[in-house]
Amino acid sequence: MRFRRYAIPLLALWLTGCAAQETTQPSLYTRLGGMPTLENVVENMLYRVADDPEVVVFFANTNIDHFAEAFATQLCDISDGPCQYDGPPMDRAHQHMGINDAHFNRVVEYLADALEDEGVPLAEQNELLGRLAPLHADIMRRQ
């Protein structure tokens, strides 16, 4: 079991490279393009949802204008923008809807495609998706 010399130092170098990169930069909200971009992203995503019969059923009793505004506000809030999301918590908002991982992943893909479509850079896409990922547990809690 002879250990090779360079794998571990290389790994360490790679990981410290990430840490060293932390500098003061504008908020994610600003880098995303602010509210105009977020509103476009939400609208773009909802067109994709509307075209998917398996997902659009979850919006059957939803006021879409109200939803779009609330979701844009939530994205603004979670990306450190000047908004306060005061809608229902994620577990209550989605309870007993019968959402499974397949539905969840589809909407994630529509959001990612919408971010790409609206010209959001990949780094900001990843950061926003990373902040949304923990919501999975809440959304799936009461299905």
Add this chain to the structure above:
Amino acid sequence: MRISSPPTLTRRIATLAVVSALLFSGSALAGSRILGTGGVSAIEGAAGGGLSPWAVLTSTASEQEVGATASLSRAWLDDYRLTVKAASANLYDRVEMSVARQTLDLDTLGGELAQTIVGGKVRLFGDVLYHPWGIWSVGVQHKSVADDTIPKALGAKDGQGNDVYLSASKLWFGAVAGRNLLLNATLRNTDANQGGLLGFGGDNGGRQWVAEGSLGVFLTPQWVVGMEYRQKPDLLGAAEEDDWQSLYSAYFFNKHVSLTAAWLSLGDIAGLASQKGAYASLQVAF
């Protein structure tokens, strides 16, 4: 003695599968998990990188779906050529089953070594993207060599053996220059020599725990590059062996087709020193 290329019919079917997969990309046949979250086919058949299994389950099937993959991989080393044909299935993103046939052509020594690996993997809990602890799985691989003459001549105790492993994988969003970073760690209990191609056990001892790890950076949602490290036992006095490592690049054309290329450094194999070379692997998934 050497069986080199697959029969024409097999090749034709494989071509057809790839072409139809490219044509039908994005159709309802695909699993709903996010692109790339099924990894590629590792050389032992399980979903993973090239050399080491990951905790993720093969294909992109979610909890209410089933999926399947087939792959063809080849490594061109200094004195050997490895060919792996593998297939795997994912049942409801809970259970993965796989089978792989490895053939090692002994270009310099003459002849070939072959083994069949039947594997199972169960997702214990978690999700590579959404769970704070990532995804955790346990797996088993039953390996049997086609002919144990050479392994036993080198001092191996057995022509078949079982590996068991615990694996964890997690994606860190935007961790490297805004790109997503995938980390995998696997702990394996094994007595396999050169992954099993040189038999199991030997004059230098028996089963032991070895560690394997890999990292990958998604340069784009479709393209991941990274490295792998796989610690190995060293049980044969007559044929010392080294840990394996690779630098890899995997490209996901869509949820159905991925192509992996790698540079391998596998150390000494069966008495021939410092084996290095290129690796390529094509996977189709449904």
